Amino acid sequence: MQDAVTDAGNNVRALKAEKKDKAEIDAAIAKLKELKLELDTEIKAAMAAGDEAAAAKEQFRSKMNGALEQRLFYIPSFKIYGGVAGLYDYGPPGCAVKSNLQAFWRQHFVLNEAMLEVECPSVTPEVVLKASGHVEKFTDLMVNDVVTKDCFRADHLVEENLERMLADPMISADKRRELEDMLARLEEFTPEEMGDAITKLAIKAPETKNDLTAPYPFNLMFPTQIGPSGALQGYLRPETAQGIFVNFRDLLYYNGGKLPFAAAQIGQSFRNEIAPRAGLLRVREFTQAEIEHFVHPEQKDHSRFAEVADVMLSLFSRDAQLGAVKKPFPMTIGEAVEKGIVANQTLGYFIARTQTFLEKIGVNPERLRFRQHLQHEMAHYAEDCWDAEIECSYGWIECVGLADRSAFDLKAHSDKSKVELTAYERFAEPKMVETLVVEPNKKDMGKAFKKDAKAVTDALMALCQEDALALAAKVEADGKAELKIEGGSVEILPGMVKIAMETQKVSGRNFTPSVIEPSFGIGRIMYCMFEHSFYIRPEDEQKTVFRFSPIIAPIKCTIFPLVNDAGMNDLAGTISRVLATEGISSKLDTTAVSVGKRYARTDELGVPFAVTVDHRSLQDNTVTIRERDSCDQVRVAVDDVLPLIKKLCNLQATWEEATAGLEKQAAASD
Numbered sequence: 095m096q097d098a099v100t101d102a103g104n105n106v107r108a109l110k111a112e113k114k115d116k117a118e119i120d121a122a123i124a125k126l127k128e129l130k131l132e133l134d135t136e137i138k139a140a141m142a143a144g145d146e147a148a149a150a151k152e153q154f155r156s157k158m159n160g161a162l163e164q165r166l167f168y169i170p171s172f173k174i175y176g177g178v179a180g181l182y183d184y185g186p187p188g189c190a191v192k193s194n195l196q197a198f199w200r201q202h203f204v205l206n207e208a209m210l211e212v213e214c215p216s217v218t219p220e221v222v223l224k225a226s227g228h229v230e231k232f233t234d235l236m237v238n239d240v241v242t243k244d245c246f247r248a249d250h251l252v253e254e255n256l257e258r259m260l261a262d263p264m265i266s267a268d269k270r271r272e273l274e275d276m277l278a279r280l281e282e283f284t285p286e287e288m289g290d291a292i293t294k295l296a297i298k299a300p301e302t303k304n305d306l307t308a309p310y311p312f313n314l315m316f317p318t319q320i321g322p323s324g325a326l327q328g329y330l331r332p333e334t335a336q337g338i339f340v341n342f343r344d345l346l347y348y349n350g351g352k353l354p355f356a357a358a359q360i361g362q363s364f365r366n367e368i369a370p371r372a373g374l375l376r377v378r379e380f381t382q383a384e385i386e387h388f389v390h391p392e393q394k395d396h397s398r399f400a401e402v403a404d405v406m407l408s409l410f411s412r413d414a415q416l417g418a419v420k421k422p423f424p425m426t427i428g429e430a431v432e433k434g435i436v437a438n439q440t441l442g443y444f445i446a447r448t449q450t451f452l453e454k455i456g457v458n459p460e461r462l463r464f465r466q467h468l469q470h471e472m473a474h475y476a477e478d479c480w481d482a483e484i485e486c487s488y489g490w491i492e493c494v495g496l497a498d499r500s501a502f503d504l505k506a507h508s509d510k511s512k513v514e515l516t517a518y519e520r521f522a523e524p525k526m527v528e529t530l531v532v533e534p535n536k537k538d539m540g541k542a543f544k545k546d547a548k549a550v551t552d553a554l555m556a557l558c559q560e561d562a563l564a565l566a567a568k569v570e571a572d573g574k575a576e577l578k579i580e581g582g583s584v585e586i587l588p589g590m591v592k593i594a595m596e597t598q599k600v601s602g603r604n605f606t607p608s609v610i611e612p613s614f615g616i617g618r619i620m621y622c623m624f625e626h627s628f629y630i631r632p633e634d635e636q637k638t639v640f641r642f643s644p645i646i647a648p649i650k651c652t653i654f655p656l657v658n659d660a661g662m663n664d665l666a667g668t669i670s671r672v673l674a675t676e677g678i679s680s681k682l683d684t685t686a687v688s689v690g691k692r693y694a695r696t697d698e699l700g701v702p703f704a705v706t707v708d709h710r711s712l713q714d715n716t717v718t719i720r721e722r723d724s725c726d727q728v729r730v731a732v733d734d735v736l737p738l739i740k741k742l743c744n745l746q747a748t749w750e751e752a753t754a755g756l757e758k759q760a761a762a763s764d
């Protein structure tokens with residue numbers, strides 16, 4: 095419609111410039127007015143619909159957050175002291191859900207694929223994070239309100255402004271393109287470019303509308319000192335991955351020297367986010383579950399790829415994001431890898447396994463997509479990166495990052511630590527290859543360097559081919575060459591070391607493996623899962639429910655006696671203890687409130703099953719079991735409660751399958 099108005103306006107101007115007939119110009123003006131009116135109505139309708147949708151989302155969120163807080167799923171930490179932004183405590187049901195989620199993650203990935211699980215400290219010495227690049231580069235651009243000194247993330251301010259401007263249907267196509275381009279490149283902006291954007295868009299501090307400082311990088315790591323002297327600088331780790339990389343050599347040995355293999359770690363990560371927001375979505379301490387799958391750089395096929403090839407995904411590839419339509423498309427992972435949309439089978443395998451994991455824990459597959467990083471979002475060494483994004487009331491949120499990081503991490507730690515982090519590959523047939531030979535003359539070394547002889551030998555052996563040959567050439571040309579060793583340098587003279595390229599028969603080689611990294615944020619996944627599970631019973635808007643999958647539900651079963659009666663209480667207690675023998679958590683509710691109220695209470699916690707002990711139970715040793723979402727009830731013998739609940743909780747059968755043929759029961763009442 096906007097284009098039609100622009101065309102009509104141009105038409106009026108052209109007719110006037112050509113001094114056309116008045117009637118013709120008047121008709122064109124009338125047409126322009128008519129189109130403008132239509133556009134106006136369209137904009138108002140769109141704004142009203144947008145406002146309504148935003149209000150509905152807000153309402154849904156506040157209702158759900160109310161339920162989460164009231165039932166103590168999670169609450170702001172240190173609440174009695176006013177709380178600290180970006181820090182949350184999990185209460186009993188929150189802890190149980192989180193622990194179930196992590197247990198299922200372990201089962202789905204670690205156990206299913208025989209991964210090597212490790213647990214490393216959160217406090218990490220600086221050298222590790224220097225090697226990984228975090229000390230230098232783990233920054234966000236920050237700006238301050240020049241008066242109040244309040245801090246803001248520069249990219250968030252620019253992003254919000256751009257999105258607001260883009261929501262205006264009246265902006266021209268050229269302007270739209272310019273703003274969209276800015277939005278797409280935002281993450282790679284230098285401080286100067288970000289400053290230019292802030293000036294150009296005339297962005298001020300939110301609320302106060304004061305001027306902002308120039309953007310400057312702020313490192314997100316929490317620094318700390320290790321030990322009382324303060325001499326050893328450390329940081330709280332910003333991700334769990336580094337603990338795995340630094341242990342690569344030992345893990346490879348543990349795995350019998352064989353590739354591929356994966357190591358995994360679940361643990362706390364810490365990021366001093368400038369602007370923590372949106373509940374669990376951006377916090378300052380959070381749980382990550384990370385996998386580092388080490389693989390030969392030229393053999394990235396996966397032996398179990400056939401098992402997942404038919405998994406259907408919603409893919410938002412780079413081309414789809416940059417194309418005119420800008421929409422994800424459905425495709426099996428098999429086809430995506432075959433067509434080269436996803437770089438290789440191993441990355442594809444983990445994308446598909448991530449999809450099945452998220453679906454099983456209760457994420458709605460229609461609100462899940464995999465978005466490929468645009469070229470500028472990827473580190474220069476990365477081969478391909480995809481984010482699992484889940485839609486919630488805050489929009490599409492990155493919950494899992496899946497990246498083929500090539501050999502970067504192992505090479506970086508190998509260079510810094512001087513410990514070789516490589517794997518050995520035996521050739522099918524021995525090969526004749528030109529290799530660098532470095533042979534220090536031990537006698538000369540000892541004589542010349544005495545106690546430093548070992549350090550000199552180590553430094554010579556650590557030289558790369560280029561440096562070794564340059565050193566040899568310099569000794570030959572100048573009669574000496576300087577060699578840097580730990581803590582200083584020495585002079586190498588002719589005869590001290592043989593450095594040459596020689597053709598040798600070799601049966602294998604050392605190489606640095608590539609790593610494919612799926613990185614899960616447990617809190618973000620949990621929050622999105624909460625939103626996808628939450629609903630209000632249509633018949634009563636006071637009744638809220640979490641439709642947690644039995645594997646995730648904080649408590650699997652509530653057990654209550656219909657009325658406060660000693661016999662009923664005893665039987666309820668016995669059933670609870672029997673369930674506990676198989677690790678099935680239950681909650682005994684002997685409060686005297688009505689059954690309806692007790693059901694509502696367990697629904698609010700997302701408990702999938704409820705066992706009611708009633709008068710008949712005392713006569714024929716049967717009880718009723720109710721399923722949360724359908725509110726269906728069946729009557730079963732007490733001895734059958736455990737096998738039935740167990741089958742349902744292990745997802746070995748659906749409610750319909752497990753209860754087919756059982757006596758249906760009308761809803762229990764007091």
Ligand SMILES: Nc1ncnc2c1ncn2[C@@H]1O[C@H](COP(=O)(O)OP(=O)(O)OP(=O)(O)O)[C@@H](O)[C@H]1O
Pocket residue numbers: 333365367374375376377378380382492493494495613614615616617618619
């Ligand atoms: N501040 C945070 N709060 C909660 N979860 C987080 C936070 N930062 C990262 N995560 C989680 O850890 C996962 C892997 O971390 P990664 O470093 O890839 O995130 P990221 O790309 O820096 O995230 P973002 O760009 O949203 O800050 C993310 O997909 C997310 O689920």
